[in-house]
Amino acid sequence: xxxxxxxxxxxxxENKIKDLxxxxxxxxxxxxxxxxxxxxxxxxxxxKFYILRVKNADVKDLEYLTNNHEIELAxxxxxxxxxxxxxxxxxxxxxxENEFTKRVGKVLSELKAFGLDINVYNINEYxxxxxxxxxxxxxxxxxxxxxxxxxxxxxxxxxxxxxxxxQRQEQDKWQLK
Amino acid sequence: xxTEVVKTVxxxxxxxxxxxxxxxxxxQKDLVTADEIAVAKCQCTTGAADTSLTTIDxxxxxxxxxxxxxxxxxxSYRHDGKWNTSAYRIEVSSQWGVLLRIMEPYVRxxxxxxxxxxxxxxxxxxxxxxxxxxxxxxxxxxxxLIRFGPxxxxxxxGIYTYAGFNGTEWLKxxxxxxxxxxxxxxxxxxxxxxxxxxxxxxxxxDCTDYGFYLAxxxxxxxDKTLYLKxxxxxxxxxxxxxxxxxxxxxxxxxxxxxxxxxxxxxxxQNKVVTFVDEANDDFHLDSTDTNAxxxxxxxxxxxxxxxxxxxxxxxxxGTWDIGADEYVTTGGxxxxxxxxxxxxxAQTQNRVAQVVANITLQxxxxxxxxxxxxxxxxxxxxxxxxxxxxxxxxxxxxxxxNEILTQTQDTVAQYNxxxxxxxxxxxxxxxSATAEAQAVLSKQLQILQQATANAVAALxxxxxxxxxxxxxxxxxxxxxLVLRETIELISALGAIKEVAIVTVPNIYRTLKVQPESRExxxxxxxxxxxxxxxxxxxxxx
Numbered sequence: 001x002x003x004x005x006x007x008x009x010x011x012x013x014e015n016k017i018k019d020l021x022x023x024x025x026x027x028x029x030x031x032x033x034x035x036x037x038x039x040x041x042x043x044x045x046x047x048k049f050y051i052l053r054v055k056n057a058d059v060k061d062l063e064y065l066t067n068n069h070e071i072e073l074a075x076x077x078x079x080x081x082x083x084x085x086x087x088x089x090x091x092x093x094x095x096x097e098n099e100f101t102k103r104v105g106k107v108l109s110e111l112k113a114f115g116l117d118i119n120v121y122n123i124n125e126y127x128x129x130x131x132x133x134x135x136x137x138x139x140x141x142x143x144x145x146x147x148x149x150x151x152x153x154x155x156x157x158x159x160x161x162x163x164x165x166x167q168r169q170e171q172d173k174w175q176l177k
Numbered sequence: 178x179x180t181e182v183v184k185t186v187x188x189x190x191x192x193x194x195x196x197x198x199x200x201x202x203x204x205q206k207d208l209v210t211a212d213e214i215a216v217a218k219c220q221c222t223t224g225a226a227d228t229s230l231t232t233i234d235x236x237x238x239x240x241x242x243x244x245x246x247x248x249x250x251x252x253s254y255r256h257d258g259k260w261n262t263s264a265y266r267i268e269v270s271s272q273w274g275v276l277l278r279i280m281e282p283y284v285r286x287x288x289x290x291x292x293x294x295x296x297x298x299x300x301x302x303x304x305x306x307x308x309x310x311x312x313x314x315x316x317x318x319x320x321x322l323i324r325f326g327p328x329x330x331x332x333x334x335g336i337y338t339y340a341g342f343n344g345t346e347w348l349k350x351x352x353x354x355x356x357x358x359x360x361x362x363x364x365x366x367x368x369x370x371x372x373x374x375x376x377x378x379x380x381x382x383d384c385t386d387y388g389f390y391l392a393x394x395x396x397x398x399x400d401k402t403l404y405l406k407x408x409x410x411x412x413x414x415x416x417x418x419x420x421x422x423x424x425x426x427x428x429x430x431x432x433x434x435x436x437x438x439x440x441x442x443x444x445x446q447n448k449v450v451t452f453v454d455e456a457n458d459d460f461h462l463d464s465t466d467t468n469a470x471x472x473x474x475x476x477x478x479x480x481x482x483x484x485x486x487x488x489x490x491x492x493x494x495g496t497w498d499i500g501a502d503e504y505v506t507t508g509g510x511x512x513x514x515x516x517x518x519x520x521x522x523a524q525t526q527n528r529v530a531q532v533v534a535n536i537t538l539q540x541x542x543x544x545x546x547x548x549x550x551x552x553x554x555x556x557x558x559x560x561x562x563x564x565x566x567x568x569x570x571x572x573x574x575x576x577x578x579n580e581i582l583t584q585t586q587d588t589v590a591q592y593n594x595x596x597x598x599x600x601x602x603x604x605x606x607x608x609s610a611t612a613e614a615q616a617v618l619s620k621q622l623q624i625l626q627q628a629t630a631n632a633v634a635a636l637x638x639x640x641x642x643x644x645x646x647x648x649x650x651x652x653x654x655x656x657x658l659v660l661r662e663t664i665e666l667i668s669a670l671g672a673i674k675e676v677a678i679v680t681v682p683n684i685y686r687t688l689k690v691q692p693e694s695r696e697x698x699x700x701x702x703x704x705x706x707x708x709x710x711x712x713x714x715x716x717x718x
Binding site for chain 1 (some may be wrong): 179184185186187189190191192193194195196200202203205206207229234235237238241273280300332365386392398415418421618
């Protein structure tokens with residue numbers, strides 16, 4: 001069994017993007033803990049949170065409900081040579097490599113003009129994924145049917161009865177114009 | 178002044194919340210409208226780690242309404258400069274996750290232990306700054322231990338910030354220890370904005386690639402300032418990496434140690450520092466070290482970030498050490514490592530003194546803030562002349578004046594009825610004393626009577642002024658002078674009262690049995706002279 005700490009009311013922000021990205025709304029799962037978790041005083045405050053005990057589920061089964069919704073924007077490729085003082089980054093790996101090679105050639109040529117013949121120089125290269133946070137939660141729990149009971153005490157339900165809403169249900173209808 | 182709303186985060190379940198994430202969910206609000214400072218005081222009464230990933234977002238903050246997440250250094254839940262499983266810690270295995278993501282511009286993180294235990298390929302992070310494009314902002318990250326698993330496969334970054342960093346914002350990072358990272362402090366500002374970065378007295382060890390990493394493209398905008406002082410980097414492939422440092426508008430660096438030749442400070446390159454036990458991740462300075470000990474610059478008066486303690490809360494004095502730990506004469510060791518009673522006592526005294534000083538300073542600061550707020554309120558009131566005059570009187574003088582009025586009225590009444598010097602005079606005349614003694618006593622009492630009459634008249638006049646002030650008929654520019662004078666008058670009358678009801682009857686009784694006695698008369702004269710002096714000082718006599 002697992003216990004879900006669920007937000008009982010909406011937090012809001014006047015900035016609509018920040019409101020979606022940062023504010024907890026009613027039904028959002030805040031944390032998932034094992035059955036019998038010793039909750040704190042404010043977590044037991046029914047004006048702030050509900051606690052739902054889910055049978056036939058482990059913590060690992062339900063942790064996805066606490067994920068912030070992020071999207072991957074791009075992978076950035078970085079190539080650099082601290083010794084030569086060259087740094088190139090971009091989202092196109094081939095372009096980054098080509099540009100880096102070009103710049104290395106230029107620098108080595110200039111150094112040679114100064115009488116410096118550089119044969120050894122280290123190169124660092126790495127990729128980093130650029131992500132943007134979109135929503136505080138993708139999923140939320142529909143507590144409407146059991147809310148009156150949740151306001152009184154911890155409620156126990158079976159996993160199959162847990163009603164989960166995917167807030168991105170309308171995504172397929174969105175089109176780039 | 179904003180109200181601090183302190184909630185405890187205890188993973189053992191005895192506090193308000195059991196995780197930092199739950200605290201954030203339960204407390205997020207517009208702190209400016211609420212006029213609050215949100216404080217999460219972190220504890221772990223059972224030694225359990227906080228296993229939640231936390232994002233600070235969805236609030237409204239400003240410079241006096243901020244978020245503070247900390248461990249109290251007076252409690253055992255604050256680490257002692259070395260990883261401590263009995264102290265509060267955030268410990269999560271997350272391949273792509275950020276243990277503490279900050280998306281608000283005014284946040285302070287003090288005294289945490291942060292450990293992303295992910296041990297394979299990925300981009301696990303400790304603290305990441307992704308701020309809104311607000312103007313201004315100030316983030317503090319201090320007294321923390323930030324570490325990762327030992328694998329070299331993943332890009333583990335201690336503090337990561339990039340183009341989300343606002344152009345005029347301040348990021349202040351001091352007295353932290355980082356180890357087993359890919360990069361301890363990583364700032365890649367490609368085409369975004371860079372604000373103001375302060376990196377003081379940090380220790381970075383055993384990082385696979387970088388200690389301090391800054392890549393700043395020419396196209397980046399913002400204030401672009403960097404202050405780098407007293408940092409210590411060891412056991413790292415490239416200790417300091419700067420790409421585009423020439424694009425900084427201000428670059429202030431001094432006394433930064435590197436084990437390789439990358440420190441921006443030439444004299445501090447290629448230095449090996451000796452720690453207490455590097456193999457077991459104890460990065461306190463060893464007593465035998467010579468490269469970091471007493472090699473730093475004193476930052477207690479630094480105009481950008483002034484402080485005078487180290488990661489353990491120990492006082493930095495004399496010539497500072499470089500890095501997060503200040504070696505102390507008892508050995509710079511933890512309590513567990515101290516081997517003598519005197520060293521334990523000395524450290525305890527230091528800690529107690531720190532705690533007392535902190536509490537006192539906090540109290541004083543609260544009082545000052547409160548007084549400043551009151552003064553500001555009063556100053557605003559004086560802008561409106563007639564209303565403000567009465568308001569000031571009411572605020573500052575009413576209670577005191579009522580008290581003084583009551584005392585004055587009582588005193589005057591007493592003189593009029595119980596302490597009539599005329600009756601004393603007539604008693605002395607009828608006493609069985611020599612004519613000479615009688616004459617002396619009479620003369621002294623006459624003087625005293627005159628002085629009393631003058632003092633009482635002055636008091637009555639002051640009384641009248643004060644009453645008119647209270648009723649708003651007149652305005653006295655400095656009512657405090659009138660009050661002070663009134664207090665002095667009451668004091669003088671008090672002395673006269675004592676003479677009249679104690680001293681004079683004593684003289685009377687003495688003269689009755691010892692008509693030749695002059696000693697008491699001399700004493701009386703002395704006392705009257707003192708009273709007259711007092712009255713002269715307030716222009717009565």
